[in-house]
Amino acid sequence: MYFVRTLIAACVVFVLQLTVVHRIAVGGASPDMMLILLVVLVLDRKPVAAVIIGFLLGYLQDLGNASFLGMNALAKSLVGYCIARFGGDYLPDNVIFRGVLIFSACLINDLVVLNISSSFNPFDVLTSFFRYSLISALYTVVVGILILKLLHLLPRRMVRQGGSY
């Protein structure tokens, strides 16, 4: 049942990412809903599961834009590993640290994505990073915290042990 719920959530977020997110972009920066879903899903998981979930979510995202098939899969599996390895157990469960976690996840994800999409050109990477990634990461943090708050408001039986959905 949990798997089906996760799959449905992934599909809904994927559709939102493709259809709605670009409409709420501010100054060219838009939140990465898939990354928020990844954080929510892998926060209290073991690194192996986190890597696999990250890979599958990234691959799903890659299917939406297949010109760099594998790019988001690589970035999200790395981010998933980092969150599970250094996030859930070490960071306290409060809004600020969750925000820091999402922010860091966004930056790692964007660094990988920018490097691959610009063929490791440092100038392009740095330009795009400071121009879009920082604002996008902040935007993602705001949306992510709202979603985490909403999830905490859900009845306990809909929330997995440990807080993740």
Place this chain on the structure above:
Amino acid sequence: MQILSFLFEKHLEKTVLAVVMALSVFMLTRSEESQLNSARAVSSFLLYPVDKVEEYFNSLEELREENRELREIAVSLYQEQERMNQFRSERIRLRRLLEMREDSFFEFNACEVISRSSNRFHHSLTVDKGGAEGIRVGMAVVGYRGLAGRVTQVFPHSSRVMLLNNKSISVSCQDKRSRVIGILNWERGNLFRLDFIGREEDVLVGDTLLTSGLGRIFPQGFPVGTVFRVAEDRAELSLNVGVLSMMDLGILEELFIVTGGRDWDSDAVFEQLEAIMSKDSIRGM
């Protein structure tokens, strides 16, 4: 074994991460075309149920539309049938008065094309009705608009149909307007030539050709084609008459095999039609 134990027991996390990253890099290093192809394949696999549901709802809409159109056609056909019934009774009465012999009209067996011959000059196809359904060699095959060919081989549940666009088939045809008779031979594509038409014969562009029934190869009265060219050839004694086939012989899907004649007095087809109409009217109430 030691390596496996090292990888999957002591460093499972790092091994999984390395495998996943290697897989991602492998996908990234493939050519753009193969990336797109594999993405398309995975997407179509994942979206297969969605596509099926969408297809189902689209087909429902199409069926509803088709059903509405068919109902409209059925209503006009029902009225036409009433008119034809009167003509039929009158015709039977007059023929009896004139002591003419009994004649018949045709019975059809609907069939679907299941394969086509790939030979460029020997156009034939296979239909899904055969000997078990009463099909015999030599029966004429028609489409919605006119003659298509004849049955040349019969198997238990399929038959081979030789189409009109064959050099080995000639059809005796009659001009519907002037009743001039000629022999139709295939030229290319859906174009035919009407041979043995004298220079003084009355054939005009736009005339419809029907099967004449002479030779008893094809039954009489089926539309075959329309005259699109009538030219006088000075060197020849006959007219050069070009005919365009009624049927597009390249895209046949559903056909009807003329399985035999039925007496004009038989009411079977009308009873069948009335049963369908009454069922429709009950449903519409």
